Amino acid sequence: MNTNVEAIPMVAEKTPFASIIKKNLREYGMLISLAVIMIFFQYQTEGTLLQPLNLTNLVLQNSYIVIMALGMLLVIVAGHIDLSVGSVAGFIGGLAAVLMVEYHWHYVPAALICLVAGALIGALQGYFVAFHKIPSFIVTLGGMLVFRGLTLALLAGQSVGPFPPEFQLLSSGFIPELINGEGLRMTSVLIGCLVSAGLFYAAMRERANKVQYGASAEPMVFFTIKNLVFAVAIIFFSYLLASYKGLPNVMIVMFGLMLIYDFVTNRTTIGRRVYALGGNEKAARLSGIKTDRLSFYTFINMGVLAAVAGLIFAARLNTATPKAGVGFELDVIAACFIGGASATGGVGKVMGAVIGAFVMGVMNNGMSILGIGIDWQQVIKGIVLVAAVFVDVYNKNK
Amino acid sequence: MPVPRGIGAPDSTQMYGGEPVGPILEMKGITKRFPGVVALSNVNLVVQAGEIHAICGENGAGKSTLMKVLSGVYPAGTYEGEIHYEGRVQKFDSIRDSEEQGIIIIHQELALVPLLSIAENIYLGNEQGKFGIVDHEQTHRRTVELLAKVGLNESPETLITDLGVGKQQLVEIAKALSKKVKLLILDEPTASLNETDSAALLDLLLGFKAHGITCILISHKLNEISRVADSVTVLRDGATVKTMDCRETPICEDTIIRYMVGRDMADRYPQRQPNIGEIVFEVKDWTVFHEQHADRKFIKGVSLNVRKGEIVGIAGLMGSGRTEFAMSVFGRSYGRNISGKVHLRGESIDVSTVSKAVAHGIAYVTEDRKGYGLVLENEIEHNISLANLPGVSSHGVIDSGREFAVATDYKRKINIRCSDVFQHVGNLSGGNQQKVVLSKWLFSGPEILILDEPTRGIDVGAKYEIYTLIAQLASEGKCIILISSEMPELLGMSDRIYVMNEGAFVAEMPVAEASQEKIMRSIVNAGKN
Numbered sequence A: 001m002n003t004n005v006e007a008i009p010m011v012a013e014k015t016p017f018a019s020i021i022k023k024n025l026r027e028y029g030m031l032i033s034l035a036v037i038m039i040f041f042q043y044q045t046e047g048t049l050l051q052p053l054n055l056t057n058l059v060l061q062n063s064y065i066v067i068m069a070l071g072m073l074l075v076i077v078a079g080h081i082d083l084s085v086g087s088v089a090g091f092i093g094g095l096a097a098v099l100m101v102e103y104h105w106h107y108v109p110a111a112l113i114c115l116v117a118g119a120l121i122g123a124l125q126g127y128f129v130a131f132h133k134i135p136s137f138i139v140t141l142g143g144m145l146v147f148r149g150l151t152l153a154l155l156a157g158q159s160v161g162p163f164p165p166e167f168q169l170l171s172s173g174f175i176p177e178l179i180n181g182e183g184l185r186m187t188s189v190l191i192g193c194l195v196s197a198g199l200f201y202a203a204m205r206e207r208a209n210k211v212q213y214g215a216s217a218e219p220m221v222f223f224t225i226k227n228l229v230f231a232v233a234i235i236f237f238s239y240l241l242a243s244y245k246g247l248p249n250v251m252i253v254m255f256g257l258m259l260i261y262d263f264v265t266n267r268t269t270i271g272r273r274v275y276a277l278g279g280n281e282k283a284a285r286l287s288g289i290k291t292d293r294l295s296f297y298t299f300i301n302m303g304v305l306a307a308v309a310g311l312i313f314a315a316r317l318n319t320a321t322p323k324a325g326v327g328f329e330l331d332v333i334a335a336c337f338i339g340g341a342s343a344t345g346g347v348g349k350v351m352g353a354v355i356g357a358f359v360m361g362v363m364n365n366g367m368s369i370l371g372i373g374i375d376w377q378q379v380i381k382g383i384v385l386v387a388a389v390f391v392d393v394y395n396k397n398k
Numbered sequence B: 001m002p003v004p005r006g007i008g009a010p011d012s013t014q015m016y017g018g019e020p021v022g023p024i025l026e027m028k029g030i031t032k033r034f035p036g037v038v039a040l041s042n043v044n045l046v047v048q049a050g051e052i053h054a055i056c057g058e059n060g061a062g063k064s065t066l067m068k069v070l071s072g073v074y075p076a077g078t079y080e081g082e083i084h085y086e087g088r089v090q091k092f093d094s095i096r097d098s099e100e101q102g103i104i105i106i107h108q109e110l111a112l113v114p115l116l117s118i119a120e121n122i123y124l125g126n127e128q129g130k131f132g133i134v135d136h137e138q139t140h141r142r143t144v145e146l147l148a149k150v151g152l153n154e155s156p157e158t159l160i161t162d163l164g165v166g167k168q169q170l171v172e173i174a175k176a177l178s179k180k181v182k183l184l185i186l187d188e189p190t191a192s193l194n195e196t197d198s199a200a201l202l203d204l205l206l207g208f209k210a211h212g213i214t215c216i217l218i219s220h221k222l223n224e225i226s227r228v229a230d231s232v233t234v235l236r237d238g239a240t241v242k243t244m245d246c247r248e249t250p251i252c253e254d255t256i257i258r259y260m261v262g263r264d265m266a267d268r269y270p271q272r273q274p275n276i277g278e279i280v281f282e283v284k285d286w287t288v289f290h291e292q293h294a295d296r297k298f299i300k301g302v303s304l305n306v307r308k309g310e311i312v313g314i315a316g317l318m319g320s321g322r323t324e325f326a327m328s329v330f331g332r333s334y335g336r337n338i339s340g341k342v343h344l345r346g347e348s349i350d351v352s353t354v355s356k357a358v359a360h361g362i363a364y365v366t367e368d369r370k371g372y373g374l375v376l377e378n379e380i381e382h383n384i385s386l387a388n389l390p391g392v393s394s395h396g397v398i399d400s401g402r403e404f405a406v407a408t409d410y411k412r413k414i415n416i417r418c419s420d421v422f423q424h425v426g427n428l429s430g431g432n433q434q435k436v437v438l439s440k441w442l443f444s445g446p447e448i449l450i451l452d453e454p455t456r457g458i459d460v461g462a463k464y465e466i467y468t469l470i471a472q473l474a475s476e477g478k479c480i481i482l483i484s485s486e487m488p489e490l491l492g493m494s495d496r497i498y499v500m501n502e503g504a505f506v507a508e509m510p511v512a513e514a515s516q517e518k519i520m521r522s523i524v525n526a527g528k529n
Ligand SMILES: Nc1ncnc2c1ncn2[C@@H]1O[C@H](COP(=O)(O)OP(=O)(O)OP(=O)(O)O)[C@@H](O)[C@H]1O
Pocket: B034, B035, B037, B038, B039, B057, B058, B059, B060, B061, B062, B063, B064, B065, B066, B108, B417, B418, B427, B428, B429, B430, B431, B432, B457, B459
């Protein structure tokens, strides 16, 4: 069948460099937008945005959204949605407060119970979605009301606090300084350097692998520049944080989870199966994938991450209030869609969702510094969400 | 020229039915690029008014793309070249534009809304009535007329889901007729039809021709082309190879094949020496009830056995239950209240879920590649590894090098035409998508391979390669069950043939005693009883 194939053009076009730029623009489009938004606010706020104190706050404020976005991304890729995460996070915060403040439990068992409770809540909702085919929109809309109500009931309408100081460290603590006590936190800078070196090394190895098995990889120059930029950015941010109090504990948790979920979605069989499930459930089932069970697991996972977020948020406020977590689901879902997830399932990236969360976070933070009222903030955020998805879809169709 | 030339008419013009006619369509120098691929390069196509013009070519040659360019699916400006239609240069921006000019296309993948009725589908986007209020009576009346024209004996209220593919195809044609059609384009209309239905459809086309409708017909079934086509254009690798006139000298299939694949093909089926052993796979008393109508028995006590190294064919008409039978055996993927036994090497096995069936070495290659076979938004390599992820991973972590190697290997072995295995399967041509589904199941390393219309939409050259692969698997001692609506394929490949009719086997014969007539006769006789 290979006769004459050479004679006739069915070959790749010969503009590798331009097409690489184009491909990367699309892949890193969101990251570039984030950078642009940051530069914009950095300029508008006259440098306040990237001040070490504000940057630290930015990370603290967004950690719980990012963490929930990790779980939401899997749910969305699997072809579902979870509207209940804000209420669940609030409920878990309330549960933690009741256990630790009213019953004086030690914070370790209390937190563990909270995570288990999150898993059970996820399992309960997932059970109806996965095994009884009730649309997730409906089940979790119900869940949203139920757990908001239960939070109110649990806290008897009151705010409960404060938490034990060790527990507060989860949100307000920073990693201990081992090298020098005063001034620049060298440990944090060091960790930043190590992380960026590690990521650089991982990227190099992946590229080397690709070259080895003969897949086309991007040119070395381009690859190096791109990854150097990443590395420098990471070191730069850790330097900024280090000049305040160092890396927040929460950030370590968040970063660890990000890496884990990125790995799970890109490199493991379970991640692959979730994408197949969302892309074409029937084909996935006929390929021997237990689609029902897989959907069920994505909800359990979401429940646990919502619990983690609930704990972090409660620790940050140092009280549990009945209104905690209201509206979180909107930010979380928006983060996933801004980050390129498809509403019909099967498409989306963990790093995209994280970037999406930071786009929302930087805008929240920047606009607050600028003194823009909550009214216009919402208008602008809504427009950005639709615009981001519009650009994404438009590019894909072109 | 069979038709006398009109006096004083220009050279290319012929007299037809008293009116002077020439080419209705000329596509000149069409070039269409996709990112990284040139799908069409400088293609020329001339279609005379009132003829049936066939387009042939291998999978991925660019046939469907050319028709999408013509019908405005790819709007003017996204390709290079000119389209002259009815004497004018046309720049279609959408399907609607081309439909207004009487160009109607029926795509390779049917585009009907499953949960709407026949009448609603036919008039979708073109609803009968005034001020946005649908006139049901008029819709009904016109649909009845249209259905009579295409010879479909169904009520206009029947839902599309309740129709077989063959009948759906007729609904598509009726839909085309509901608009004022001058040029009808059919992209592989008979790919999923059996011989009888195909013949009926071709007769329909001949009838249209008598009414002055021009047809462009894309097909991989060369016998059909030599039966109805007035001229044939062959595409290869995105370029025009040859246009042949078949009115003067009837065209022979081998000539078309030579132009398509660029060489002679001696045989359509590989030679094989069957080496058949003991019974390996057995299905006993298999009974299945209809998925929606739980009281309707769909598969009625079917028993089947396959020996080691044997290729067993299942013949039958569309809707006879072959697919449903296969799917219900494959992890209860179809139907309810399933009863019966499955034996592997004499021992009863549990095939109640797909993963259990796969674990026992059963693979089912679906006939519906878009619905059940592929994840269109995923890469080729991801689709190929999907049914056997453990085969490319260790401890749940995927080894992307191994995955790439596996996919590239299949790409080479059965000649999947793509830029690389990272291409999304949604962008492949129909035939190449079929090859991806096949690769997926070959990679699962099956002992029992159930192939449901495995060569649907596949070109002659690639068919031969797939047959060779099937023959090789059989010679390795695998059991093959081949479901096909193409009788020559069944007769050419099988060792033994079961005939299915209305959910039951009505005949079983070794291939030496089988013939097309005998199979048809057993179906007809069963219908009488
Ligand atoms: N949207 C797209 N993006 C990228 N490549 C495409 C796209 N559509 C088609 N192609 C490529 O263009 C080529 C021609 O495809 P086309 O569907 O026209 O083939 P075909 O002749 O109809 O084949 P078949 O007989 O298998 O249906 C193929 O190589 C295919 O991969």
